[in-house]
Amino acid sequence: MHTRQLIVKNGLFLMAIAGVFAACQQNNGKPATKAGADSSVQATGGGQKLAYVDIDSLEAHYDYFKEKKTELDRKKEAAQNEITGRERALQNELQSLQQRAATMTQSEAQSAEAGFQRKAQQHEVNRQNLIAQLQTQEAQFSEDLQKKLEETIKQVNGNRYAFIFSYRAGASNILYKDEAYDITGEVIKALNDAAPKK
Numbered sequence: 001m002h003t004r005q006l007i008v009k010n011g012l013f014l015m016a017i018a019g020v021f022a023a024c025q026q027n028n029g030k031p032a033t034k035a036g037a038d039s040s041v042q043a044t045g046g047g048q049k050l051a052y053v054d055i056d057s058l059e060a061h062y063d064y065f066k067e068k069k070t071e072l073d074r075k076k077e078a079a080q081n082e083i084t085g086r087e088r089a090l091q092n093e094l095q096s097l098q099q100r101a102a103t104m105t106q107s108e109a110q111s112a113e114a115g116f117q118r119k120a121q122q123h124e125v126n127r128q129n130l131i132a133q134l135q136t137q138e139a140q141f142s143e144d145l146q147k148k149l150e151e152t153i154k155q156v157n158g159n160r161y162a163f164i165f166s167y168r169a170g171a172s173n174i175l176y177k178d179e180a181y182d183i184t185g186e187v188i189k190a191l192n193d194a195a196p197k198k
Contacts, residue, residue, distance in 0.1 A: 048162035052177055053153075054184040055168040061188045064148070064195050068141055075137065079130045086123050093119070152190045156183060 059065055097112050104112065153164060164183065167174050 049160060050163050050165065051157075051161040051181045051183045052165040052167045052174065053187050054182060055166050057184045058188055058191075062191050064191065065145065072134075072137060072141065076134055079134060083127050083130065086126070090116075090120055090123060148191060148194070149187075152187060152194065156186050156190050 059069075093116060097116060100112075101109060157164060161183075165174060166172070167177055
């Protein structure tokens with residue numbers, strides 16, 4: 001559970017974006033523009049035009065992502081509390097049985113042990129069901145994010161860039177980024193504008 005929480009916390013959005021930013025059509029000779037600016041940026045040497053989206057900024061400013069992540073975190077915390085509560089109750093019951101073991105007949109002890117084992121097995125089934133539900137919700141969230149991003153990137157790109165990369169500080173293969181090619185603000189605005197208003 002702890003490993004899965006780390007994956008969701010640090011990489012859920014990155015997983016959703018993986019595979020989204022590639023092979024957009026070439027510019028057809030139009031100049032690339034910096035997000036939110038009128039100035040043009042030409043690719044050097046007439047080569048393919050590239051851009052990037054800063055994932056940290058996207059996660060920090062994309063309202064839908066923040067809301068859904070908060071909701072998933074709450075569900076995980078509730079599930080963990082439920083699991084912990086059940087385990088505590090089982091532990092208390094086991095201690096009580098151990099204290100009474102000396103005064104029980106053999107058949108009473110066997111019956112109590114069988115009952116406890118059934119409860120422990122049911123707890124394990126419930127625990128696995130909770131985890132499976134959370135995994136399904138996380139997978140649906142990732143799929144939904146990927147779809148929204150794919151549609152928005154195509155719309156924002158408008159055939160300006162041949163490739164759009166994702167960038168995350170400390171976890172990226174991009175060693176240098178020219179902020180003139182940062183289209184993060186444009187993507188965030190398009191994503192937030194597309195969200196239903198409350």
